[in-house]
Amino acid sequence: MNLKLKVWRQENADDPGHFGIYMVQDIAPDMSFLEMLDFVNENIIADDGDPIAFDSDCREGICGACSMVINGVPHGGQQGTTACQLHMRHFCSGDTVTIEPWRATAFPVHRDLIVNRTSFDRIQQAGGFISVRTGSVPDANATPVPKEDADLAMDAAQCIGCGACVAACKNASAMLFVAAKVSHLSLVPQGQPERERRAIAMVKQMDKEGFGNCTVTGACEAVCPKEISIDFIGRLNREYGRAILKKGNA
Amino acid sequence: MPLVSNILSSSLGQKYLMALSGVGLFGFIVVHMLGNLTILAGPAAINEYAAKLHSMGPLLWIARIGLLGMVGVHIWAAVRLTRDNRKARSVQYQGAVDPVDRHRRSKIVSTYASRTMIYSGLIIAAFALFHIAHFTWKIPQINGVEVDFETFYVYEVSAGSDQVAYLTPLPDGVGKEGENAVDVYKMLTTGFKVWWVSIFYVIAVGLLCIHLSHGLSAMFQSLGLKTKAYEKWIDHFACATGWLLFAGYASVPVSILLGFIP
Incomplete structure (x- = not known):
């Protein structure tokens, strides 16, 4: 052809x-x-x-x-x-x-077609991790995780950080990426101790990097090669609200 | 206060403020429409409704100041968020959106309502200002007719058959703002007879309902209350509410222009 x-x-x-x-x-x-x-x-x-x-x-x-x-x-x-x-x-x-x-x-x-995506790395470095070693593969059922949560965490963990969500968004918003990263760790027990700190820090870094805001057009979800659901953005909105209320005066 | 700064300075916090002030303004929009619709029950009904509303005194002022505050917050957040969004995407794509899965195009292209929120919002704000100057401040120069709405008052009590409460007009020059009941019915039927006033009104409520068709569903998402389980219901609710409000608001000037309300 x-x-x-x-x-x-x-x-x-x-x-x-x-x-x-x-x-x-x-x-x-x-x-x-x-x-x-x-x-x-x-x-x-x-x-x-x-x-x-x-x-x-x-x-x-x-x-x-x-x-x-x-x-x-x-x-x-x-x-x-x-x-x-x-x-x-x-x-x-x-x-x-x-x-x-x-x-x-x-x-x-x-x-040409290569863009600098280190802004995503800096968002990850702001809190998209667990600070302590959580051990190697645990014994089965040693750390109980509800099946629904595990499935949802895996859905979020599918994000490969390619940036298509930002590229598709009319506001160049990184909400889907940040939502996937925050949700992934906030759904599993190992992510709990830093849950609030993580949400606040990652959102702060996202704003600092100059990404836009979510207008709920759904373009991110439609182009995501890993089909990350826009539901995670709703979850991030809840996580952030929860975090600033809990850590509000800390 | 970290809580306040976390709300005011973050994009998500500004979205919360946008959504919450939007909820409040939506409440006003609904109540105002229901109030308007009392005109369909005749002149006495709407005049009495207006008189009761005005007799609320301090409560009315609390509501007015609250609404003004919410308008302020809503516009402040909108301007900031829009500015950030423009900055974040300063270069547009040259290629027209044409996915290889053609049927997915509608999911990728944002809706008209979502792209035009700032414009529909600002036009509505401009209209609201005109609307208040027209019917609340009753500035005679902008109403398009030879009469001054400030002279339209009715009796509040009945006294025999030639003085019916909320129906019989006070003699010219007798009524006083704040003391006598306003003849809202006469003001509306006179005001909306002016074709350009009615057309501006219908266009503005049309824009308002387009604004709400996106805003009402986005509000749930911004507050983290939208999930795939309810998504369809929320979107249908937003769309249906938009149309219902449009029908409710537009029915008044249209009925007056077409002569259904004498």
């Missing part, structure tokens, strides 16, 4: 950037989106050009490194799929495909 690619090209963070147009021939429908970009880069390199820079790591949909907005939708808009697991068979020969980096003030563009 043949495609016309409109790809965002930007030398570095200070470059204003522009769209590069690439007419690509003979794309195999079985290629993943990233393999297709590799293929394009091979041709660019053969022509002595500058290859398109993009993030990728595991290429099996679990690391969260790939980050590109394909036709206005982070990860291309296939349900529960990262860009690396999106295959070219979903496109038609002759299509024009627009590829852009995540757009958010808190995710400055590093080069």
Whole structure:
């Protein structure tokens, strides 16, 4: 199949950037989106050009490194799929495909399609962990966790921190990410001692990084490759309220 | 006070304030509509309702100051949050939203109401100011008719057949603000006969109901009260309430313009 690619090209963070147009021939429908970009880069390199820079790591949909907005939708808009697991068979020969980096003030563009996502790391460092060693795998049932809570914690723990929620949100809000991280630890016994401190610190860091606010449009949930539910945002709103009431005067 | 600073300075805290002031203002919107609808029961009903409301004295002022405070908080939070949101996403995508799963487009694209909250809100605020100047302060220059609403008063007590309570107008120049019952019925039927007043009113309540169709459901989410189990009910409640309020509010000027209310 043949495609016309409109790809965002930007030398570095200070470059204003522009769209590069690439007419690509003979794309195999079985290629993943990233393999297709590799293929394009091979041709660019053969022509002595500058290859398109993009993030990728595991290429099996679990690391969260790939980050590109394909036709206005982070990860291309296939349900529960990262860009690396999106295959070219979903496109038609002759299509024009627009590829852009995540757009958010808190995710400055590093080069081409690569954005700097260390703001997510700093949110995690603010409280998304348990400070003490909680031991290796415990004996079964030594620490009872209700099945519902365990399931819910696992749903939240699925977040791979790719940033698609921020990229999709019209306000570039990181609420879904922070909600998943806060909920994940607040649902299990090991997370209880730091529960309030964690919620307050992570929300504070989120605000400091310059992410926007939740307008409840649901775009984050719709594009999340791990299908994290927007319910967790409601949970974060409860967690934060609970935390500031309990720790209000501490 | 860490509690206060945690609320005022955090995005989530500002959202709480937005939601809570929204709840209060929504309560006013409902009560005000029910009050308006007493016009359908005839002139005496709405005039008596207005007189009872005015006789509440200090309670009325507490309610007014409370409402003004909530409007202030609501606008303050809205402006701050909108400013932060604009800053957070300063570059827009060039590609039109076209997911490979085409049927999922509606889930990714935000609703019209959610994108326009700040505009619908500010237009409603501007309308509310005009509305108060029109019917509460009764500024004659803006009502679009030759008469002054300040002269519309009725008797509060019946005395024989030529003086019926809340129906028979006081002679011109006799009524006094705060002492006599206002002839709200005459004021509304005169005021809404002016086509542009009615059209502005209908547009403003239309925007209000679009605002509420998003605001009412987002309010539950901001307070952490929305989950998938109730999501559909909350969204349907918000949408249905929006339409009901629109019907209730718009029915008054429309009935007056079309002559259903003489």
